Amino acid sequence: MGVTIRQIAEAAGVSRGTVDRALNNRGRIRPEVAERIQKIAEEMGYRPNQLGRALSMSKNNIKIGVIVQACETPFMNDVLEGVKKAKEEVDNLGGTVIVCKIPHISASDTIEAMEEMRKDGVSAIAMVPSDEEAVKEKIREFTGVYQIPIVTFNSDVPDTGRLCFVGQNGIQCGKAAAGLMGELVNGTGKIAIISGYRTNPSLRERVDGFTTQIREKYPDVELVGPEYCFEENEKAEKITEEILKENPDLKAIYMTSHGESGVCMALKKKGMAGKIKMIANDFMGENYRLMREGYIHFLIGQDASIQGYEPVMILFRLLFHAEEPEKELIYTEIYIRNEYTIPE
Structure with a gap:
């Protein structure tokens, strides 16, 4: 042997x-x-037998499904680049990766995609879930009844029998934002929280981490919200306008999701750019521009490409080598940037 x-x-x-x-x-x-x-x-004396394994995989028609919700956001575009890289590697070894892109957060579309993949004979699924009971029950059915292993990424639903999770530690991300924000406002004043979807576990964890840390470390801060913009700039702009109208003494905004441009447009209209402190998430061109123009003071980033790449490869190694993941929670690094550390 x-x-x-x-x-x-x-x-x-x-x-x-x-x-x-x-x-x-x-x-x-x-x-x-x-x-x-x-x-x-x-x-x-290790001698890999990749060719033999690849031929075996091809004969068994092993398929890995990938389901990406909110796929039209800039962050998820970067995640999909990681998925693309993993797909190329698996395809080269005789496997198949099927990718389903869902524009928004939709329980019904996610469940439909899962069923279509099952009928198509997938051996495993990597997916971005939402925290809705129908989705969680469907994952339990797949992992329990059909014995189809599932890896979640970007957001997690741990009570479903899924194999593991790859993504950011949302609680720690929120706490990091709270520590930065508390110093920006000198520990006092009103801070508004604007998020994307209530049903997105990752975004909810950011909110929870932020609010918990602010209340513990900065008791003189008053929190407004969270309000939810569904990661749409137009909705985020209207929410921000309403918050500013009701809270003229607002000192800062914590933006947990996509929709940053809408928030900044509202600040620009009110002549508050740079005066109201803002912390947002994820490294991308538009956010860098808004930071250079003085709207965003800190960006908290995560490794988007790895979130797309690693779940597919975890399932590939499981099916190809019978290799289990190293641990249940595989957290990506949390990075922080300001105007002096963004790319040219």
């Missing part, structure tokens, strides 16, 4: 995922660590 990835991992004192990345040049690993693992694998 040949040397396994598990044996190499034990010899190197690292995880199986780290060995996989080192032997397959998947990145996200220090060069010196990759070199050491490759040397150990060579010394142990």
